[in-house]
Amino acid sequence: MVSKWLNEDTYVENAEAIIKELKSQKAKISTSKIRNILSMLSDLYNRVIHKREELLGKDIQIELKYFKMRCAYESGRDRDVKNFIEKTNMMTYIDGIGNNRERFILYYHYVEALVAYHRYYGGE
Numbered sequence: 001m002v003s004k005w006l007n008e009d010t011y012v013e014n015a016e017a018i019i020k021e022l023k024s025q026k027a028k029i030s031t032s033k034i035r036n037i038l039s040m041l042s043d044l045y046n047r048v049i050h051k052r053e054e055l056l057g058k059d060i061q062i063e064l065k066y067f068k069m070r071c072a073y074e075s076g077r078d079r080d081v082k083n084f085i086e087k088t089n090m091m092t093y094i095d096g097i098g099n100n101r102e103r104f105i106l107y108y109h110y111v112e113a114l115v116a117y118h119r120y121y122g123g124e
Contacts, residue, residue, distance in 0.1 A: 005093070005096050005103070006093060006096075006103075006106050006107065006110050008106055011106065011109065011110045011113060012113045014110075015088075015110060015113035015114045015116075015117055016113070016117045018087055018088055018114070019114060019117040019118050019120075019121055019123075020117075020121065021087070022083070022084065022087060023121050023122070027080060027083055027084065027087075028080050029078075029080045029081060029083075029084045029118075029123075030123070031115070031118055031119055031123040033074075033078070033080075033081055033084075034084070034114065034115050034118050034123070035115055037071070037074070037090075037111065038111050038112065038115050040067055040070060041067060041108055041111060044060060044063055044064070044067070044104075044108075045104075045105070045108045047060065048060060048101060048104055048105065049105065051101075053101065054101055055099045055100070055101060056097070056098075056099045056100065056101055056104060060104070061098075061099055064094055064097060064104070065094075067094065068091050068094045068095075071085050071090055071091050071094075072091065088114055090111070093107055093110070094107070
């Protein structure tokens with residue numbers, strides 16, 4: 001379990017700060033790569049948001065683990081993606097979701113914020 005979790009009051013500011021830091025380090029990750037990460041989550045988000053259960057089903061939890069594995073794979077293929085994944089704690093936060101629906105929704109919104117600020121600050 002993650003000792004530090006996303007805060008619903010500050011996740012947007014945190015996403016912006018991380019993207020600014022990556023930009024200042026001249027990190028090169030394309031908007032399309034970040035959007036691909038988001039698109040992997042979009043289907044899950046749509047399924048979760050339309051259900052009203054408090055807990056995530058086993059199928060969603062399995063797909064989250066698959067998403068984490070895909071993040072690891074993409075990180076292994078591209079050093080810039082790895083830097084992005086590590087700086088944003090994306091894989092670590094997945095472990096903190098467990099079966100909690102609200103945490104998943106917050107996580108998805110965090111990834112959306114990362115994409116938005118990457119684009120806003122001139123992501124390529």
